[in-house]
Amino acid sequence: MTLHERLRAVAVRLCSARAIERLIDPALTDVELEHREALAQGRPWRSRWIRVAGYFAVLMIIAVRGYDRTLAAWRGHEGRALARAVGFGGAAFLATAFLLISPSAIRGGVPPNQLPYLFPQAIPLAIPVGIAWGIFYGLGGRPVSVGLKSAMLALAFAGSAGSLAATAWMIPAAGHAFRESVRLTTGKEVTGTPGGVEITIHELRRRLDVLTRSGRPREARNMAFVYHLRWALPCAPFVLALFALAVMPRRPVRPWIPAVAACGACCSYYFFLAAADMVTHQTLLPVAACVWFPNLAFVVASAATMTAENRLCPYAHG
Amino acid sequence: MLAPRPRVLTLSAKESLILELLTKGNRMYGLQLVAASRRRLKRGTVYVTLGRMEDKGYITSSLEDPPSKTGGLPRRVYQPTALGLRVLAVWTSGAPVLIPEFAQ
Numbered sequence: 001m002t003l004h005e006r007l008r009a010v011a012v013r014l015c016s017a018r019a020i021e022r023l024i025d026p027a028l029t030d031v032e033l034e035h036r037e038a039l040a041q042g043r044p045w046r047s048r049w050i051r052v053a054g055y056f057a058v059l060m061i062i063a064v065r066g067y068d069r070t071l072a073a074w075r076g077h078e079g080r081a082l083a084r085a086v087g088f089g090g091a092a093f094l095a096t097a098f099l100l101i102s103p104s105a106i107r108g109g110v111p112p113n114q115l116p117y118l119f120p121q122a123i124p125l126a127i128p129v130g131i132a133w134g135i136f137y138g139l140g141g142r143p144v145s146v147g148l149k150s151a152m153l154a155l156a157f158a159g160s161a162g163s164l165a166a167t168a169w170m171i172p173a174a175g176h177a178f179r180e181s182v183r184l185t186t187g188k189e190v191t192g193t194p195g196g197v198e199i200t201i202h203e204l205r206r207r208l209d210v211l212t213r214s215g216r217p218r219e220a221r222n223m224a225f226v227y228h229l230r231w232a233l234p235c236a237p238f239v240l241a242l243f244a245l246a247v248m249p250r251r252p253v254r255p256w257i258p259a260v261a262a263c264g265a266c267c268s269y270y271f272f273l274a275a276a277d278m279v280t281h282q283t284l285l286p287v288a289a290c291v292w293f294p295n296l297a298f299v300v301a302s303a304a305t306m307t308a309e310n311r312l313c314p315y316a317h318g
Numbered sequence: 319m320l321a322p323r324p325r326v327l328t329l330s331a332k333e334s335l336i337l338e339l340l341t342k343g344n345r346m347y348g349l350q351l352v353a354a355s356r357r358r359l360k361r362g363t364v365y366v367t368l369g370r371m372e373d374k375g376y377i378t379s380s381l382e383d384p385p386s387k388t389g390g391l392p393r394r395v396y397q398p399t400a401l402g403l404r405v406l407a408v409w410t411s412g413a414p415v416l417i418p419e420f421a422q
Binding site: 022027060061 | 372394
């Protein structure tokens with residue numbers, strides 16, 4: 001197969017028949033004919049240059065055509081689906097954050113100006129809920145292209161990074177700022193030592209090492225659970241997005257079904273996490289294995305669902 | 319049901335250049351246009367621009383008979399349509415008024 005044929009074969013895979021006829025074939029023909037003309041004139045170097053520049057130009061055409069097609073797709077149906085998913089996801093994120101903050105705010109009598117300090121604590125829980133709701137409610141009930149799935153996974157990855165930033169730095173910083181704010185406004189020190197979530201990862205690791213060395217296995221396991229949770233919990237948005245994309249219905253369904261599915265997925269994840277907490281405290285199983293079990297279970301379930309669906313219907317996943 | 323949006327005829331700088339070249343040369347192929355444009359058109363984008371102009375109805379293309387000397391490949395050649403020529407005429411007469419920089 002010549003390079004000319006190879007390039008055409010690549011273009012056939014990526015472009016429409018019309019684009020091949022109107023763009024790729026004319027470009028390849030012009031290059032080939034100019035190349036032959038240069039050879040006939042006894043200019044071998046020029047003929048080589050024509051081929052190199054011409055094939056590069058064909059690659060450019062394929063790239064520009066792909067860009068145009070993607071842009072057209074995002075402006076139409078795909079863009080609306082993504083906007084719907086982001087809208088539902090954003091609404092679910094805010095609602096969850098509000099539900100998580102309000103009980104402690106009301107019970108603790110937190111003044112409104114200090115509420116922003118509580119917000120970071122809601123982020124690791126609200127992001128996965130928002131992602132799951134966005135996918136089930138925004139994209140559920142219709143076929144989803146590979147591009148849209150990739151966009152949702154990219155958003156979920158960004159959500160995971162945001163969640164990690166919240167657990168690693170924002171929550172400890174916000175906890176410290178909250179205590180300072182209360183001390184300044186009321187003149188009283190906030191009693192009670194900072195909990196595990198308010199300690200930075202570095203400090204958490206140091207305390208864990210101290211507890212392990214001092215021969216206090218129960219406290220060490222508790223601290224190890226919090227430490228591993230710092231890393232495992234930020235994976236929840238990505239893992240739940242993967243699961244939601246694997247199991248969401250692709251045909252029109254009753255409106256309550258995506259809601260139940262989203263709630264079911266989130267509740268199952270946090271049920272597994274609660275079970276992992278219990279197992280960590282009541283058994284001697286490795287703490288890391290317990291904490292990472294929910295992520296692993298959801299990834300395995302997603303992979304199994306996708307594999308089974310691909311076997312039954314090879315085009316189900318785009 | 320919404321009424322279909324009226325089609326707005328637009329002409330980019332590259333499209334205008336291609337129409338000018340085709341008006342002078344009548345029937346030209348892609349690389350001929352690149353050569354005639356003195357590097358203002360690029361090999362990588364000329365075919366995409368030609369495809370867009372064909373979709374807009376400014377130019378039309380056909381496969382010319384394969385040259386006997388250089389092998390049996392038929393070249394696609396382009397020529398302006400009546401619409402393309404009218405749009406170019408309107409553009410060249412109106413642009414200097416609307417965009418003063420164009421006249422310089």
